[in-house]
Every structure is written in C-alpha cells, then in structure tokens.
Amino acid sequence: MRANKAILYALAIGLSLLVLAPFLWLVRMSFQTNAQIFAFPPHLWFRPTGANYAALWEGEFTRSFMNSAVTSTASTVLAMLLGVPAAYALARMRRRSDALSLWIVASRLAPPTAFAIPYFLAYRHLGLLDTRIGLIIIYLTFDLSLVVWLMRPFFETAPRALEEAAWIDGAGFWQALVRVVLPSAAPGLAATAILCFVFSWNDFFFALILTRTRAMTAPVAVVNFMNYVGWQWGRIAAGGVMVMLPVLVFSLAVRRFLVSGLTAGAVKG
Amino acid sequence: MQRLSVTRRRMLAGVAGGAALLPAPAVLGKATSKYAGTTIRGAAFSLPFHQYLSTYFPEFEKETGIKVAFDIEAFPIYNQRMDLELSTGGSSYDVIIVTFIYQGKWIGAGWVTDLDEFTKDPNVTPASWDPVDFVPGVEASMRDAKGHTYAYGVEAGAMLLYAGRADLIDRAGLALPTTMDEVLKVCAAVHGKAGVAAWTADKLHHWNWPPYLEASGGRVFRDAPKDLMPLLDTPPAVASAAWYAGLLKTYGPPGVLSFTDDQALHSQLSGRANMRTNSITWGLPLAKDPSSTVAKTVRYGMVPGGPAGDFPGVACHGFGIPKGSKKKGAAWEFIKWALSKEMLLRVVKEHGYPSVCRRSVIESEVFKETLTLNGQDVAALYLKVLDQLGDGAYMRYRTVPVFPAVGDKINRAIDAIATGQQTAPVAMKEAEAQAIEAIRMGGYKIGR
Amino acid sequence: MSLAVAAAARPRAAKRERLARQRRRFLVWCLAPTLGVLMAVTLLPILYLVATSFTPLDPTNPATAWNFSRPLLNYRLMLSDGRFGNSLWVQAKLSFWTVGLQMLIGIGFALLLNLRSGMLKALRTLFLVPMVLPPIVVGIIWKVLYTPDISPAFWAFKALGWKVATPITSATWALPSIILADTWEWFPLTMLMVLAALQTVPEEILDAARVDGARIWQATLYVVLPYVRGTLMVAGLFRLIDSIKAFPLIYLLTDGGPGSVTEVTNYYAFEQAFNFSYVGYASAITVVLVTVSLALSWLIVRLTGWGADE
Structure with a gap:
C-alpha cells in the first residue's frame, strides 16, 4: 500500500512538472539575452539579465499596463455596485425566470464577435473608440452577469434571520443590506471582485478591436510588440510575464472560487 | 511602442558614425510660428525612416513650436487599425503613413486630405520644396484620377535580391540568379551547405509572389484599376504559384511560412538562410547592422525575372493627413519639414537610409556613397528598379481598394500549396473563385 | 375566534403586508438598474447585430449602411x-x-x-x-x-x-x-x-x-x-x-x-x-x-x- 502511494506521489509530481514546464520555460527566457535564447544546445546555467524588463519598463509598455489596470478596476467596481444588489434581489425573490437566467448565462458565454461588431459600429459614432470608457462599458457585458451568478448563491445560503432582525430593530432595507448582509458575504464579494478583475484584465479581443493606442491594454501591447520585433524573444517573454503576474497572484489567491467563477456558478469548486 | 525601438535605432544610428550635423533646412521660415504651441499626433508602422526621423523631432519642435507625438505599431496591426480609424472619420491623428496597399481605398474613399491645397499655395510652400522632384512611379498611386496628390513618398520599398552568403554561391561555381529558372538551379546547388537554407521570405506572399507572377506573364487583375477581374487561375498564375510555393517548401528554413519580416531578416543576419527578395530596406542591415554575421559575404542583385520580363515590386508608403484632422496646417508643416530635400539628405547621410523617393537625393553623391554596400554600388540597382517601375502601371494591382481581401486569398492559396494541402491548380482555382466573390461583395461589377 | 381578537389581528396583518410590499419594491429597485444596464449593454447590441446581418454593410462604403433592399443576401452567401x-x-x-x-x-x-x-x-x-x-x-x-x-x-x-x-x-x-x-x-x-x-x-x-x-x-x-x-x-x-x-x-x-x-x-x-x-x-x-x-x-x-x- 505504501509503495502504491509512493508511486502515486511520484506520478503526480512528474505530471505537475510536465504541465508547468512550458510556463517555466517562458519565465526563464525572460531573463535571457537573445544570444542565450538562440544558443544550441541551450545553456543549462546562465547569468540572468534584467535588461528585457528594464527595456519594457522604460518604453510605452507602462502606459498600456496602466490602461489595463484602470479599465479592469473600473469595470469591476461598476459591475459590483450594480450586480451585488441585483444578485441579492434575485436570491430573495420567490419566482425564477428561465428567460432571465438564460439571458445572463448567454451574455457571459456569447462569442466575442457578437458584441465586438455592434460596439465597434456604435462607438464610431459615439466617439468611444480608443477610450478607456469604451472598454469599461464592454467589459460590463461579462462582468455584470458574472457578479450576479457568483453572488446569488452566497445570498441564498446566508441566513435570513439576521436581516429580518435588523428590520424589526427599525433598520431600513438598504441599511440591513449594507450593514448585515454584505459583511456576512465578504469572502464571496472579494472573490467575485477579483474574478471580475481577472477576466477584464485577460481580455484580448475587445481591446484589439476597440482601441488604437491611447487606451491600448497590456495584452494587445505585448502582441503588437511580437509582430514588431519578431525575434526579440527575451523581451516578448518579459512582456508576457508582466501581463500574467498580477493575474497569477490574484487567481491563486481565490483558487477556491475559480471553478464557480469560470463556470458562472454552475459548479462550486 | 515607439521607445521599444530604441536599441535598433541606436544600432542603425551607429552606422552613420559621427557624421557632422548639417545646418537646419532652410524651408522653415517664420511663417510657421503661427502654429506654435499645438501638438500634432502622428501614426506610423515601424518603419526605419520614422525611427531615423524621430531623432530630429526636437529640432522641429524648437523651430516651429509644434510638438510631435507619434504612435508606432507593427505593420499588420497598424493597417488594420488605421483602416478602421479612417473609416470612422476620427480626428485622432494629424499625420499618418498612407500604406501602399490601402492607397486606393483611402484616397478613393476621400479619407485623406488633398495636399495640392498646400503645395499650390506659395505662402505655405515655397517653390524650392519642389513636389515634382518625387519619382513619378512612386507618386502615381498617391494621386487620384484628377492628378491631385494625397500623400508624399516616405519609403519606396524597391525589391532587390540579396544573398547573405554569396560566397556559397561562388563556391558552387554559380552567380546570383537573374531568372526564375536560375533561382532553382542556384538553390539546388547551395541548399543546406554549411547549414544554410538557400531561400527565405516573410509570410506576406501577396507581396513577395506577384513579381514572379508578372515575370511569368500573369497578372493579379485583368487591368487594374479599371477591370478588377482577378486572373489567379490562369496558367502563368498556377505555374508561378507552384514555383514560389515549391521554393519556400524545398529551400526555406524550418517554419519559413510563419516568418514575420523581422524573423526573415534575422534568419539572414544570423547566417541561417541565404537569399531573399524583398524591399531594399530589409537588405541594408545585412551589410550595415553590427549584429550581422554576413556583412562580408552579402551581395545584391535584381529580382529574378522570367519569360515576360522583370517586375521588381515597389511599395510606396507616404505621409498624408487624415480628412478628420483638426490641425491640417500644422500637419503639413511637419510633412514639409520631414520630406524636404535637406532633411532627406541628412537622413541618408547620417543614418544610411536607402529608400528615398526624391530623385534629386537619389542621384546625389551622398546617396551613392551611402549605398555602397560591401563594395557594391547598390544605389545603381535601386535607381534601376525605379526606372523599371516607370509610371507604376505593373504595381497598380496593389492599390485598388479590394486588394487587401484578394491578397488574403493569395496568401492562403500559396500556404495551401506549400504545405501540400492542395495542388497549385486546385488552390488557385479556389482562390480565384473566392476573390471574385470578395470583389463582388465589395460592390464591384466584374464579369468574364 | 372572538371579534376583539380579530380586530386586533387586522392591523398587524396589514402591517406585515405593508412591510412585504415595501420589501418587494426594494428588491425591484435592487434589480431594475442592473437589468436596465444589462439590457443596454447586451440586448441592444445583439439587436443591432441582427439588423446589421440583413444589410451588406461595409463601413468604407456609406451606401451600404441600413440598406435592407436584399435582407437575406448574406445568409444566402453563407450557403x-x-x-x-x-x-x-x-x-x-x-x-x-x-x-x-x-x-x-x-x-x-x-x-x-x-x-x-x-x-x-x-x-x-x-x-x-x-x-x-x-x-x-x-x-x-x-x-x-x-x-x-x-x-x-x-x-x-x-x-x-x-x-x-x-x-x-x-x-x-x-x-x-x-x-x-x-x-x-x-x-x-x-x-x-x-x-x-x-x-x-x-x-x-x-x-x-x-x-x-x-x-x-x-x-x-x-x-x-x-x-x-x-x-x-x-x-x-x-x-x-x-x-x-x-x-x-x-x-x-x-x-x-x-x-x-x-x-x-x-x-x-x-x-x-x-x-x-x-x-x-x-x-x-x-x-x-x-x-x-x-x-x-x-x-x-x-x-x-x-x-x-x-
């Protein structure tokens, strides 16, 4: 039995290394010079360089990084402000509507061109192309439904006795929601907010189509860079690492909620 | 992304090494001061000329009081985005690169400004600026039917053949190929020698292949821009497509079908691939870039021809002003400054820029000296290509509005042949059918 | 049940009902803005998309906008x-x-x-x-x-x-x-x-x-x-x-x-x-x-x- 377990562990470790290897290779590459990257056979040991990161940081990459941060944060805040009360209301209402559920799920799952085309056409006239506001609005299409679907189960399982007690004490409905219900759902709120942020941050398609330069986000900037200096792999890798760093940290922090976030609450992980 | 190019710019600037600064161009009179304090926004794809020019921006800002801010993007992304930007009539930009393949579309749709209103006004543009000095073949595609000019040439990407390892060809007892048949012969003799692939290219087949199509007696359209019936499945088209796809498949380095310009350049710089035909801009670094491993063995020649003659490609990108710009006057001041004879001479002299569009500059001694590469007079080759171009008739296929869609069909067909998915006749027949459909969708009436 | 008790219960029932009504209104207010925004950012664009699919729209050619003369052209083309x-x-x-x-x-x-x-x-x-x-x-x-x-x-x-x-x-x-x-x-x-x-x-x-x-x-x-x-x-x-x-x-x-x-x-x-x-x-x-x-x-x-x- 113990031998079995040892084999199992070895297998699990081996597999996780295999799965992680491609990712680690990219990280490694971001610390290499171009000559080291192209060397054959590859050097196992090399003196790491920070030059790739330095070059990125002094370039205009920082601006796209800021755009990503601002648009992701703003759409998350908006989606939370609007979506949390709605999720609460849905959790407390007796009747459910199939159509409403379908609408919310479908807007989370629709193919991106479905929104990209009308938004692009409308933004041309509204002057919202290449603006952060334009991106924030389109990120609401998936963030809002995400908030509703993630938060509803939290409110459903929260005991109603507390808020009812608050009403009897003379608190208004709003007060009860803010002072009693929300604090009890704090972990869920945090996880939901982080997932919203991650999804907006990860967006590539909408930013590719709806921004030019001023509002360009970090993922688009990295790809642009890739087309531009196709063989400076060290810098491309460094750009990739910078784009993934915040997301990696955040998502591992809320890993318990990842699955429900990615499946819009269909499965609790 | 502009700043990311610093290394390369520095690299190439090093080439110019300590050339003395010439006095500032005389064009800049006091009249320009009325725009002092404004900022103009420009957009360009990553083009060497722009990198060189931007080193002089502080001078321009000091002399005119106009601030210049440029956004630089990769070529495919720039085109896609600028196309959309212009279609919205946006006022984001005041100066843009009018890309060659979009000239027909953007000028035809009225999205860029008629520059005659500036050049015809002696108060705005002195006679010494001399607009007719720009090579006519280069300017042809930047004019409308009435002869008005909408952009002035920044880069005449004239195609040459360059072999990084000409020594290998010598050793095989051969010379640089001048015909398509010779290309195959030379490739067969040198491929794989010293670990060097014989041929390399970027994946923009619809730019790289047409010279061979035309040399074989074929054409992209029956008579662009008047008759846009595509002719992609004619015998010369099929034969030259098979020839070109076979060249890449048999003699290209691994992954050649996915190469961007930069990757193709790098395959030559690092000595992993030998020959390429493309714009002179991509051939210059082989002789001049400090990271080149082939500077001592590179040799230049004309693009190989065929039974129907020589048709080296020339892509002419120009500076223009979007219709929606609210600072057209200041934008023109910038273009006038950037493309003056004096400035172009400086860029040639100090940076070794090869793709100038002004005849007076091309014929100057400075240019000839600069384009003496590895002991070879490449300036003469460049002029020869521009002469070949004449009025630009054989390049007109590229500047019709539907070309981007048709070009995509060409790319996919060559890919399909090179990867063995389809035979040349089948692939080209399909490309023809799809091209016809795309052209009709674009609202053009065509018929057999 | 005596009359007196019933009379006392009535106001309490009325109060509970009022509370329930207020609560319902509150929930509707929680939900309405979100549904409004969601409609604006998802339903309207989809309707726009469907309408566009019946036109030969090419932004570079103004004549093709809102041109419904041959609505099924695109769908036929697809076939x-x-x-x-x-x-x-x-x-x-x-x-x-x-x-x-x-x-x-x-x-x-x-x-x-x-x-x-x-x-x-x-x-x-x-x-x-x-x-x-x-x-x-x-x-x-x-x-x-x-x-x-x-x-x-x-x-x-x-x-x-x-x-x-x-x-x-x-x-x-x-x-x-x-x-x-x-x-x-x-x-x-x-x-x-x-x-x-x-x-x-x-x-x-x-x-x-x-x-x-x-x-x-x-x-x-x-x-x-x-x-x-x-x-x-x-x-x-x-x-x-x-x-x-x-x-x-x-x-x-x-x-x-x-x-x-x-x-x-x-x-x-x-x-x-x-x-x-x-x-x-x-x-x-x-x-x-x-x-x-x-x-x-x-x-x-x-x-x-x-x-x-x-």
Whole structure:
C-alpha cells in the first residue's frame, strides 16, 4: 500500500512538472539575452539579465499596463455596485425566470464577435473608440452577469434571520443590506471582485478591436510588440510575464472560487 | 511602442558614425510660428525612416513650436487599425503613413486630405520644396484620377535580391540568379551547405509572389484599376504559384511560412538562410547592422525575372493627413519639414537610409556613397528598379481598394500549396473563385 | 375566534403586508438598474447585430449602411461560401478534440489527485497555473515551443536525430498543435470540476460496491462516474461553448493558416469584419454562432436547474 502511494506521489509530481514546464520555460527566457535564447544546445546555467524588463519598463509598455489596470478596476467596481444588489434581489425573490437566467448565462458565454461588431459600429459614432470608457462599458457585458451568478448563491445560503432582525430593530432595507448582509458575504464579494478583475484584465479581443493606442491594454501591447520585433524573444517573454503576474497572484489567491467563477456558478469548486 | 525601438535605432544610428550635423533646412521660415504651441499626433508602422526621423523631432519642435507625438505599431496591426480609424472619420491623428496597399481605398474613399491645397499655395510652400522632384512611379498611386496628390513618398520599398552568403554561391561555381529558372538551379546547388537554407521570405506572399507572377506573364487583375477581374487561375498564375510555393517548401528554413519580416531578416543576419527578395530596406542591415554575421559575404542583385520580363515590386508608403484632422496646417508643416530635400539628405547621410523617393537625393553623391554596400554600388540597382517601375502601371494591382481581401486569398492559396494541402491548380482555382466573390461583395461589377 | 381578537389581528396583518410590499419594491429597485444596464449593454447590441446581418454593410462604403433592399443576401452567401463551410468543419474538429481530451485528462487527473493528502492538495494548486494565465500568454508560451530556433522540444528532437516539421506551418499538424495548447490550458478546469464532484460521492455507496467485490476500477467506472454524470455534462458543455470562442491561440499561433486549416468560424467572422470590413456578412456569420451558443447555454440552464422554481 505504501509503495502504491509512493508511486502515486511520484506520478503526480512528474505530471505537475510536465504541465508547468512550458510556463517555466517562458519565465526563464525572460531573463535571457537573445544570444542565450538562440544558443544550441541551450545553456543549462546562465547569468540572468534584467535588461528585457528594464527595456519594457522604460518604453510605452507602462502606459498600456496602466490602461489595463484602470479599465479592469473600473469595470469591476461598476459591475459590483450594480450586480451585488441585483444578485441579492434575485436570491430573495420567490419566482425564477428561465428567460432571465438564460439571458445572463448567454451574455457571459456569447462569442466575442457578437458584441465586438455592434460596439465597434456604435462607438464610431459615439466617439468611444480608443477610450478607456469604451472598454469599461464592454467589459460590463461579462462582468455584470458574472457578479450576479457568483453572488446569488452566497445570498441564498446566508441566513435570513439576521436581516429580518435588523428590520424589526427599525433598520431600513438598504441599511440591513449594507450593514448585515454584505459583511456576512465578504469572502464571496472579494472573490467575485477579483474574478471580475481577472477576466477584464485577460481580455484580448475587445481591446484589439476597440482601441488604437491611447487606451491600448497590456495584452494587445505585448502582441503588437511580437509582430514588431519578431525575434526579440527575451523581451516578448518579459512582456508576457508582466501581463500574467498580477493575474497569477490574484487567481491563486481565490483558487477556491475559480471553478464557480469560470463556470458562472454552475459548479462550486 | 515607439521607445521599444530604441536599441535598433541606436544600432542603425551607429552606422552613420559621427557624421557632422548639417545646418537646419532652410524651408522653415517664420511663417510657421503661427502654429506654435499645438501638438500634432502622428501614426506610423515601424518603419526605419520614422525611427531615423524621430531623432530630429526636437529640432522641429524648437523651430516651429509644434510638438510631435507619434504612435508606432507593427505593420499588420497598424493597417488594420488605421483602416478602421479612417473609416470612422476620427480626428485622432494629424499625420499618418498612407500604406501602399490601402492607397486606393483611402484616397478613393476621400479619407485623406488633398495636399495640392498646400503645395499650390506659395505662402505655405515655397517653390524650392519642389513636389515634382518625387519619382513619378512612386507618386502615381498617391494621386487620384484628377492628378491631385494625397500623400508624399516616405519609403519606396524597391525589391532587390540579396544573398547573405554569396560566397556559397561562388563556391558552387554559380552567380546570383537573374531568372526564375536560375533561382532553382542556384538553390539546388547551395541548399543546406554549411547549414544554410538557400531561400527565405516573410509570410506576406501577396507581396513577395506577384513579381514572379508578372515575370511569368500573369497578372493579379485583368487591368487594374479599371477591370478588377482577378486572373489567379490562369496558367502563368498556377505555374508561378507552384514555383514560389515549391521554393519556400524545398529551400526555406524550418517554419519559413510563419516568418514575420523581422524573423526573415534575422534568419539572414544570423547566417541561417541565404537569399531573399524583398524591399531594399530589409537588405541594408545585412551589410550595415553590427549584429550581422554576413556583412562580408552579402551581395545584391535584381529580382529574378522570367519569360515576360522583370517586375521588381515597389511599395510606396507616404505621409498624408487624415480628412478628420483638426490641425491640417500644422500637419503639413511637419510633412514639409520631414520630406524636404535637406532633411532627406541628412537622413541618408547620417543614418544610411536607402529608400528615398526624391530623385534629386537619389542621384546625389551622398546617396551613392551611402549605398555602397560591401563594395557594391547598390544605389545603381535601386535607381534601376525605379526606372523599371516607370509610371507604376505593373504595381497598380496593389492599390485598388479590394486588394487587401484578394491578397488574403493569395496568401492562403500559396500556404495551401506549400504545405501540400492542395495542388497549385486546385488552390488557385479556389482562390480565384473566392476573390471574385470578395470583389463582388465589395460592390464591384466584374464579369468574364 | 372572538371579534376583539380579530380586530386586533387586522392591523398587524396589514402591517406585515405593508412591510412585504415595501420589501418587494426594494428588491425591484435592487434589480431594475442592473437589468436596465444589462439590457443596454447586451440586448441592444445583439439587436443591432441582427439588423446589421440583413444589410451588406461595409463601413468604407456609406451606401451600404441600413440598406435592407436584399435582407437575406448574406445568409444566402453563407450557403455557397466554401470557406464558411470549411470553418464549420474546422470548428467541429477543434471542439470534438479539445472537449474530448480535456474531459479525459481532467477526469484522469482528478481520480489520481482525489486523495486526502496535504501534498496532493498543494500539487492541485500547481495544476491550476495554465488556466489562470491570460490566454495571450498561453499563446506566447506555445509560440515559443513551436518555433524551431528557440524551442526546447525541437532541441530535444534534434539531439535525438529526429527531423520534425514545424507544427504551426504544417497542414497536418497545425490543428493538432492548437488542440494541444488549448487542452493544456483548460484541462485543469474539467479536473477541478470533477474533483469537486468526486468529493460529494458518499462513502457508503463505495463501501457497498466494495462489499459486492468490485475492484477499484470497476467501482470507479460503474459507481463513481455515473454519480458525477451531471457535473461531467456541465463541464463538457462549458468547454464546448468556450471552444466556439477560440481566438487568441489561433490569432497568435497560426492566423487561421496554413491555408485555412485552423480557421474556425469565429475567426472567419473576425477576419471578414475587421480585416476586410465586410461587416454585414460577418454579422450574419456571428448571428449563426450566437444561435448555437444560445442553444447550448439553454441546455446548461436546464441541467443546472438555475431557472426552475425550487
């Protein structure tokens, strides 16, 4: 039995290394010079360089990084402000509507061109192309439904006795929601907010189509860079690492909620 | 992304090494001061000329009081985005690169400004600026039917053949190929020698292949821009497509079908691939870039021809002003400054820029000296290509509005042949059918 | 019940009713702004999309806007467009293989890791990495692996003396290379979903199986998997819908090529709209895609019981 377990562990470790290897290779590459990257056979040991990161940081990459941060944060805040009360209301209402559920799920799952085309056409006239506001609005299409679907189960399982007690004490409905219900759902709120942020941050398609330069986000900037200096792999890798760093940290922090976030609450992980 | 190019710019600037600064161009009179304090926004794809020019921006800002801010993007992304930007009539930009393949579309749709209103006004543009000095073949595609000019040439990407390892060809007892048949012969003799692939290219087949199509007696359209019936499945088209796809498949380095310009350049710089035909801009670094491993063995020649003659490609990108710009006057001041004879001479002299569009500059001694590469007079080759171009008739296929869609069909067909998915006749027949459909969708009436 | 008691109860009942009414109004106020915004940001655009699909809209040609003279032109065009047909076929292949592989590998790994052990729990976190990376970074990672000059895999093959084709420029290997990258990115999701479901399997039914003399694999196959069937279905559906949205990997690795080998429908619509500005036609293609994903979403809603009254 113990031998079995040892084999199992070895297998699990081996597999996780295999799965992680491609990712680690990219990280490694971001610390290499171009000559080291192209060397054959590859050097196992090399003196790491920070030059790739330095070059990125002094370039205009920082601006796209800021755009990503601002648009992701703003759409998350908006989606939370609007979506949390709605999720609460849905959790407390007796009747459910199939159509409403379908609408919310479908807007989370629709193919991106479905929104990209009308938004692009409308933004041309509204002057919202290449603006952060334009991106924030389109990120609401998936963030809002995400908030509703993630938060509803939290409110459903929260005991109603507390808020009812608050009403009897003379608190208004709003007060009860803010002072009693929300604090009890704090972990869920945090996880939901982080997932919203991650999804907006990860967006590539909408930013590719709806921004030019001023509002360009970090993922688009990295790809642009890739087309531009196709063989400076060290810098491309460094750009990739910078784009993934915040997301990696955040998502591992809320890993318990990842699955429900990615499946819009269909499965609790 | 502009700043990311610093290394390369520095690299190439090093080439110019300590050339003395010439006095500032005389064009800049006091009249320009009325725009002092404004900022103009420009957009360009990553083009060497722009990198060189931007080193002089502080001078321009000091002399005119106009601030210049440029956004630089990769070529495919720039085109896609600028196309959309212009279609919205946006006022984001005041100066843009009018890309060659979009000239027909953007000028035809009225999205860029008629520059005659500036050049015809002696108060705005002195006679010494001399607009007719720009090579006519280069300017042809930047004019409308009435002869008005909408952009002035920044880069005449004239195609040459360059072999990084000409020594290998010598050793095989051969010379640089001048015909398509010779290309195959030379490739067969040198491929794989010293670990060097014989041929390399970027994946923009619809730019790289047409010279061979035309040399074989074929054409992209029956008579662009008047008759846009595509002719992609004619015998010369099929034969030259098979020839070109076979060249890449048999003699290209691994992954050649996915190469961007930069990757193709790098395959030559690092000595992993030998020959390429493309714009002179991509051939210059082989002789001049400090990271080149082939500077001592590179040799230049004309693009190989065929039974129907020589048709080296020339892509002419120009500076223009979007219709929606609210600072057209200041934008023109910038273009006038950037493309003056004096400035172009400086860029040639100090940076070794090869793709100038002004005849007076091309014929100057400075240019000839600069384009003496590895002991070879490449300036003469460049002029020869521009002469070949004449009025630009054989390049007109590229500047019709539907070309981007048709070009995509060409790319996919060559890919399909090179990867063995389809035979040349089948692939080209399909490309023809799809091209016809795309052209009709674009609202053009065509018929057999 | 005496009259006096009834008289006293009436105001209390009235008060409760008033409270309930106020509460209902409050809930409506919580919900209404969100529904309004959601309608503005999702329903209106979709209606716009459908309307556009009936026009030959090309933004570079103003005459084509709001031109409904031949509403079904785009849809008729689709029927005769070989490249559209091809894109559906590519989509079917991509979906079949990615969903199938992700389910198989996900289930396999989940069964392997479904032990109460601190170390395995830590390892589970490591397995998450691929799916939390931004898709664009996944694209870069695989681009590196598929580029001969810099790929460690190619070095290994070279050292072994094998000659391998560059997968992303090979007609045979381009699609499998996308499938491989996509599977790497998303099998952790199915793995996690299955793991979560496995933890709900009651010990008793496993014990019962054991008492009946079933071996481990038999118990797994005939008891455990049927028990988590529902989750498997949902996981599969989610991956299926997501596979229709495939974009960044294709954009970065193959650009739909070589030829049209990896050109899925969503990608084809993107090219038509934003590379060639045939927005009307692209809208029609997208309407078809939306219909398919709506149908699949509806299946999910039914399977998870989200919509039904409890």
